[in-house]
Amino acid sequence: MHTAPMRAIARSASLAAACFAIAACGVSQQQEIQMGQQEAAQVNAQLPLLQDPTVVGYVNSLGRRIASHTSRADLDWQFAVVNTDVVNAFALPGGFIYVNRGVLERASNESELASVLGHEIEHVVERHSVKQMEQAQGANVGVGLACALTGICQNAATQAAIQLGGTAVFAKFSRTDEQQADEGGFRNMINAGINPTGMLTFFKKLLAEEQQSGSNSAVSSWFADHPGTQDRIADVQRMLSQVPASELRSLETNSAAFNSMKARLAQLPPAPRTSAGQ
Numbered sequence: 344m345h346t347a348p349m350r351a352i353a354r355s356a357s358l359a360a361a362c363f364a365i366a367a368c369g370v371s372q373q374q375e376i377q378m379g380q381q382e383a384a385q386v387n388a389q390l391p392l393l394q395d396p397t398v399v400g401y402v403n404s405l406g407r408r409i410a411s412h413t414s415r416a417d418l419d420w421q422f423a424v425v426n427t428d429v430v431n432a433f434a435l436p437g438g439f440i441y442v443n444r445g446v447l448e449r450a451s452n453e454s455e456l457a458s459v460l461g462h463e464i465e466h467v468v469e470r471h472s473v474k475q476m477e478q479a480q481g482a483n484v485g486v487g488l489a490c491a492l493t494g495i496c497q498n499a500a501t502q503a504a505i506q507l508g509g510t511a512v513f514a515k516f517s518r519t520d521e522q523q524a525d526e527g528g529f530r531n532m533i534n535a536g537i538n539p540t541g542m543l544t545f546f547k548k549l550l551a552e553e554q555q556s557g558s559n560s561a562v563s564s565w566f567a568d569h570p571g572t573q574d575r576i577a578d579v580q581r582m583l584s585q586v587p588a589s590e591l592r593s594l595e596t597n598s599a600a601f602n603s604m605k606a607r608l609a610q611l612p613p614a615p616r617t618s619a620g621q
């Protein structure tokens with residue numbers, strides 16, 4: 344939890360009441376979608392989103408392809424690209440996925456980008472942030488989460504989100520949630536016909552960049568939000584070793600559409616530089 348947004352939001356008594364209600368009674372799919380829509384509206388208004396149809400269209404078609412093979416194919420999945428070099432991605436309840444341009448810039452093929460989307464999609468499939476709300480024990484946790492999930496914290500908190508690359512105001516997932524998202528994301532890729540090797544190569548790439556450029560680089564926020572990258576690499580290696588080589592070979596690693604997206608991205612003005620650290 345993040346104390347600053349919580350302090351800001353604790354001033355609102357009516358919101359606190361709403362939070363108690365949500366935390367106490369469980370969250371239906373309809374409520375989840377409503378929360379996601381509300382927060383997405385806030386995020387869309389306040390984060391610098393890339394509007395280019397080629398790039399955004401491609402990310403949506405790849406993301407929807409992956410999501411369509413999950414148990415929550417019925418959600419109205421929406422994918423947006425945040426125009427920042429900071430490497431990160433986040434998911435809102437109800438199927439709203441945001442991936443930073445820094446991820447697109449660093450992905451060398453469709454498989455690498457799909458590994459990030461597949462992971463975020465799995466957070467939604469598993470309802471990780473909704474479960475956090477439902478399991479919230481204390482008022483502060485409920486308030487903090489509702490703040491995060493409904494986006495009512497807005498200005499100050501969302502500004503912080505830009506600084507941190509997207510996740511400052513959103514629910515922090517446990518290591519177990521992250522592991523589940525990796526495992527589910529891995530399966531989601533295979534089910535969509537995409538070679539999951541990109542998950543391994545992309546993790547390794549980020550780790551190399553982190554080791555080279557230090558703790559205040561464009562990849563720092565990724566590591567702050569996704570601790571244990573070494574362990575995650577080992578997990579992915581284990582999962583990969585369990586997929587028969589013939590099956591891996593039958594899955595796609597790249598596509599012409601990915602290459603067109605990258606070519607288009609290279610033509611666009613660079614993303615505004617955002618500080619990754621605090």
Ligand SMILES: [Zn+2]
Binds near residue numbers: 466524
């Ligand atoms: Zn995650």
